[in-house]
Amino acid sequence: MTMEDFCKMAAEMDQRVRQLTGEGITGGELIHRMAGHIPDLQRLWEGASDQQLAKLCQDYPGFYHYASLMEEAAEAERANPTKKYLEMPQLNAPFKSLLAALLTDAATLELGYQALIEGAKRDGMGGKLNELNQRHRIWLAERERFVGALKETGVPTIVLEVVVPALDQMADRVAQLEKRVIAG
Incomplete structure (x- = not known):
């Protein structure tokens, strides 16, 4: 890099x-x-x-x-050390890569929606909303596939108890930002 x-x-x-x-x-x-x-x-x-x-x-x-x-x-x-995390096994490389991509994409969505919120406050900007909404729908589908794959492979329950709520919280934050853009 x-x-x-x-x-x-x-x-x-x-x-x-x-x-x-x-x-x-x-x-x-x-x-x-x-x-x-x-x-x-x-x-x-x-x-x-x-x-x-x-x-x-x-x-x-x-x-x-x-x-x-x-x-x-x-x-x-x-x-x-938090006992919960000491007991948590590492994800295999493909799952790590998928999770990293989901995290990065969620951050990009948050930044994008926040930029629209701030831009709308300044100058009525709103041109990228459809593109962001489409990327958001894709992210939600990828998140569901990832969680489904985790469950299908039988990862330990502790992994699901940590990863799934974290992704759900990210999805909620992105959805809230999307609503703010639409309402604004």
């Missing part, structure tokens, strides 16, 4: 953190709402050099805030 790729990911995280903190969302709830950005954050941590990360943190304060919160949460989990 190039620095341009890293900047794009950091800018998206920065934008979403700013939107959420503007709505008064902080701390653990901010981490929860940013779950869709975890795959990109991991790609940044693994792919960017220390100097590149420092530059991204300097240029994108929302990204820095989110990365710091995630680092603090990871340290807290290492210091005092």
